[in-house]
Amino acid sequence: MSEPPKSLQISPIRNGTVIDHIPAGEAFNVLRILGITRATKETLSIATNVASAKAGRKDIVKIENRELKKEEVDRIALIAPQATINIIRNYLVFDKKGVQIPKLLHGVVKCPNPGCISNTNEPIQSRFEVTKKGLHCLYCDWYLTEDIAGHII
Ligand code: CTP
Numbered sequence: 001m002s003e004p005p006k007s008l009q010i011s012p013i014r015n016g017t018v019i020d021h022i023p024a025g026e027a028f029n030v031l032r033i034l035g036i037t038r039a040t041k042e043t044l045s046i047a048t049n050v051a052s053a054k055a056g057r058k059d060i061v062k063i064e065n066r067e068l069k070k071e072e073v074d075r076i077a078l079i080a081p082q083a084t085i086n087i088i089r090n091y092l093v094f095d096k097k098g099v100q101i102p103k104l105l106h107g108v109v110k111c112p113n114p115g116c117i118s119n120t121n122e123p124i125q126s127r128f129e130v131t132k133k134g135l136h137c138l139y140c141d142w143y144l145t146e147d148i149a150g151h152i153i
Contacts, residue, residue: 010047016064018086019076024049026079027059029149033075034063042066055082075108077101079149101130109135109144109151116140126153 022030027048036044043064052058067087068076076083077099087095107125111118117139118126128135134145144151 010045010050010060010062012091013043013045013062013064013088014091016042016062016066016088017068018088019061019063019068019080020058020084020086021052021055021082022059022061022076022080023055023082024057024059026149027061029079029152030059030061030076033079033152034061034068034072036063071108073099074102074105075152078105078108078152103130104128105130105135108153109148110153111137111140111142112144112151113137113140113142116142 019030025048027046031044031046036042045060045062047060049057050060068085073085076085078101081099081101083099085097085099086093105126105128109126109128111126111128113119116126116137118124118137124139127138128144129138130136131143134143135148136143
């Protein structure tokens with residue numbers, strides 16, 4: 001069976017942001033980070049499990065008329081460290097940047113330890129340092145190593 005041309009898989013956008021090279025299956029977590037729900041009015045295209053020369057399969061999220069905040073890009077970096085953020089203006093790629101996981105995460109992930117002071121009623125934001133072993137809670141020493149996406153605030 002013949003394949004349609006690749007360019008028809010997902011339309012180009014006029015103005016906005018294309019988040020490309022998302023690991024296959026993670027587009028839905030990216031939408032959650034961006035606070036996109038069924039009530040969102042922005043025009044959105046999502047492609048999941050599309051062929052990628054670099055990664056085999058990847059996801060892509062295109063949002064029209066929106067540029068991302070640093071807090072959003074930092075969260076995306078945690079689940080999609082190879083992602084590129086493309087700013088599109090008048091159909092052209094105006095800017096293309098990789099993402100970088102910050103060394104310290106303040107109020108970005110929820111500590112899995114129910115006894116952690118960041119999970120009490122105190123007005124304390126979670127604080128994690130990013131280490132090779134995982135995300136290290138600076139309050140209770142817990143290491144978050146699995147399901148980081150599920151702990152992103
Ligand atoms: N794109 C888009 N609308 C446009 C221009 C580009 O949706 N008007 C998308 C492309 O489909 C691609 C991404 O933005 O997913 C980046 O575009 P481009 O840099 O042209 O593609 P590549 O060279 O394949 O990017 P990379 O080198 O980052 O893989």
